[in-house]
Amino acid sequence: MLVASIGGLAGVGKTALAVTAGHAAIKAGYFDGSLFIDLHGYDERPVQAGQALEAFLRALGVAHDVIPAAVEERAALYRSELATLAGQGRGLLIVADNASSADQVRLLLPGDGAHRLLITSRHTLATLNARLLDLGVLDPQAAVELLRHALLMADPTDRRATQAGAGHEELASLCGYLPLALHISAALLILEACQTVTELAQELVTAQSRLSFLDDGDRAVCASFDLSYRRLPPDHAELLRLLALNPGPDIGLGAAAVLADRPLPAVRVVLRSLVQAHLLDCVNQRWSMHDLVRDYATELAHGVSNPLQHPVTEGACQEVATEQGRSHRRLLEHYATTAASACARLGVQAAAPTPGDFAGQEEALAWLDDERPNLTGSVTAAADAGHHGIAVHLSVILYDYLTWRGYYDDLISVTTTACRSAHQSGALAAEAGAWNNLGIALSEVSRYEEAFRAYDRALDLFTSLGNDNERGKVFNGIGLALRNSGKPAEALKAHREAVSIQRAADDLREQAAALTNLSLAYQDLEDHAEACAAAEEAASIFQQLGDSANEATALCTAAFALQAWGKPEEARAACRRALTSARLGGNPLVEALTLMTCSQLDDLTAQQQIEYLMQAEAASEQANATELRAEALSGIGKAHTAEGATDQAVTHFLRAQRIFEELGLTEQAAEVSEMIAALQS
The missing domain is CATH 1.10.8 (Helicase, Ruva Protein; domain 3)
Known part of the structure; x- marks a missing residue:
């Protein structure tokens, strides 16, 4: 290539690289000399093509009075001088530093193959037919x-x-x-x-x-960024400022369009231009800023920096702040609304998608995974901006997703913020719910003392509100925390209290949920008869409510109680009933989850376990529950390993490993890989 262009963010070292590479190339004998010019492309008065040509012609030894006045004639003489040098067997490296556009350097292109032009620019000069090198920050x-x-x-x-x-x-x-x-x-x-x-x-x-x-x-870093910012068209500069309002490290096209309140195609054009100017990076259709560029854009958004030096009245500042406030709220509402739509696809009883909604669980999870930093950051951003309703509502929306993925640190963070935000806004019921959710999250990471304090706060608030139904839910959570912290007798009391409250409140669904957990507490205390009775009563209530998914869960709980009681035939019968209930609802995800649970019965043969797991794998595939499918495949591999069928075990492990890797679940993939290595050693 005759031309190469080094592009990159201001201050990334483009000029240093060009100079260092040029000296090395000349020292190595690739060139006989060099020409260098700083085009000051981002200054208020950039060097024009005619000025650059005049400087190069003088450097080539052309007398001042011989240099033509017309730019085109200067370009012709420049190429002629270079051709003469080439005819003498001499090649030059021409460095055009700090160009702001392709037009600024187009007339500097050498016309002969003996010479090379090296350009540096804060823009990607895609129209030059040049080798483009993007220079990133250092590792x-x-x-x-x-x-x-x-x-x-x-x-x-x-x-x-x-x-x-x-x-x-x-x-x-x-x-x-x-x-x-x-x-x-x-x-x-x-x-x-x-x-x-x-x-x-x-x-x-x-x-x-x-x-x-x-x-x-x-x-100064700021002054360097100022030069790039000044060259942006007004709508490009506005979007750069607005992007600083995004609460996470990157943003998708849809959110950027909402933030700018402009159509998707128009926003894509501006984003592409900002990437070309190296003020944004784009990876997998997500746009991000370098940390210092984000700081710069944030200062612009808040009026701390004014690189254009235009006089700004107090009224104009207030108008800009008001408009940015609207944009920020619009973005937060977009994240909350879209998250609600995505989380609705996660539940086993999810409703059918509506036009424009997520098609299924896989698509919903992919969006939630991509947007997780933005979603959790939006809770804090909403609270800090005084949008307490959004902060509290979004924390509730995210509960199912964060528990689904096991992101309990995130759940603790957003629910803690929700507690604070609800308290500041005087929303007692919302605050009580947030404290209850915080108790659940803390319990999941074994921070039990903190969990009990959160539950106590929730109980106090619900008691003051006279909401016995919610008090019952809190006691149910307290019971689970007590069980997990090794206090089964106290857990039993809490679950009994939960059942009693929900019976008095005539809430059949919560009563059945508490009975299922009460069964588990009885199992911990080896009171198998009471455990079976509680689970069967829960299953009966769920059947009455037409809730086949939770009926299946209660029957699986009964199955494990029967197994512990020494009644394996009755346990397998309970599992068959659970499967019948699971299939009754026609939801393959419920069926897959029930089959996975049934496969864990202790007295199953390897073949019986494999049969359950193969059905679970098929149901998971039908439900598009890819991670669950991989878990089923891994379970099949373990069962084959137990019966000594090494080849079949490896086959299923490899399928599971591939899925885990495709999902980015590196820990699970590594675990399966270790099992494969052990079998093949």
Whole structure:
């Protein structure tokens, strides 16, 4: 290629790379000399093509009075001079630094193959027919090495360059691994020889503005970004500012369109342009900013920075703030509404999808997984912005998804925020529900003392509201926490209280749920007769309600109670009844879950277990429950291993491993891989 263009974010080191590579190429004999010009493409007065050609012609030895006035004639003479050099067997490396567009360098293209043009630009110059090289930030290790090297270059005896510890890594991370920011940080350390790397990192953490801090008097990250921002069309600049309002690290096209309140095609064009300007990155149709660019956009959005230096009245500032507030709320409502639609696809009793809705569980889970940081961040963002209703509602919406995936740390975070937000808004019922959900989440991660405090707070609030039904639900949760913390006798009392309250409230569904858990508490205490009675009563109530999924769950609970009681035939009969109930509802996911539970009976032969699991795998496939299907395949592999059928075990393990890897479930995939390795060793 005659032309190569290095593109990248401001301060990423494009010029340094071009100069270093140029010197190395000349030293290696690839070129006989070089021409260099800084086009100042992002300054207020960029170098025009005619000016660049004049500078190059002078460097080539053309007398001033011979250089034509017309740009086209200068370009022709430039190519002629290069051709003459090529005829003499001489090749030049021509470096056009800091170009802002293809038009700025088009007339500088060498007309002869002996020469090469190397361009640097903050934009991707896709129309030049050039080899395009996008330069990213440094990796963490290289960033630390740059810091150390800069300190040693200034003072070879600087002990801070060789000291061990996390200070260098933290400082490099705070600089976003951006070479310009790293060089500025090194300069600040050099200017204050008594300051440690850790102290500078701490100053950067606590600084009101990282961008203002990263200024050594000669160079400033903010000023560098200003040059890129000034060249943006107004609608592009507006979207960059708005994107800083997104609560997560990246954003999808739909959310960006909602934020901008513009059609999808129009927003895609602007996003593409911002990527071309290296102010955004795009991976898998999701757009993100470098950390320092996000800081910059945030300061723009809040009026901290005004690179255009236009006079702004107080009224205009208020209008902008109001409009941004509307955009922010519109985005938060979009996340809440779409999350509700996605979470509706997760339940075993999910309703049929409506037009524009998620088609099924797989699609819903994929969206929730992609948006999880945005969704959890939206709860905090809504609370901080005073949108308490959105914060509380979204935390409730996310409950099923976060428990489904086991993201209990996230659940604790959003429910804690919901407790605070509901309290601030005086929504006592919502606050009580949030405390109950927090108790459940804390129990799941074995933080039982904190869970009991959360449950107590929920009980107090529901009691003050006179809501006995919800009090019963809290006691049910307390019972589960007591069981899991090794206090079965206390758990039994809590579940009995829950059953009693729900009977008095005449809430059959919650009564049946409490009875199912009461059965488990009886099983812990080896009171098998009472355990079976409670589970059977729960199953009967669920049957009365037409809730075949929970009926199946209660019957599975009865099956395990019967097994522990030494009644294997009755246990298998209960499992068959559970399967009948599961299939009655026509939901393959319920059927698959029930089959997986039935396969765990202790006295099953390997073949009986395999039969259950193969049916579970087929039902999971029908339900598009891919992760559950992989678990069934893994179970089949384990059963084959137990009966010594190594080849069949490996076959099923490999299928499970492939699915786990496709889903990004690395821990499960690694576990299966270990079992395969053990069989093949």
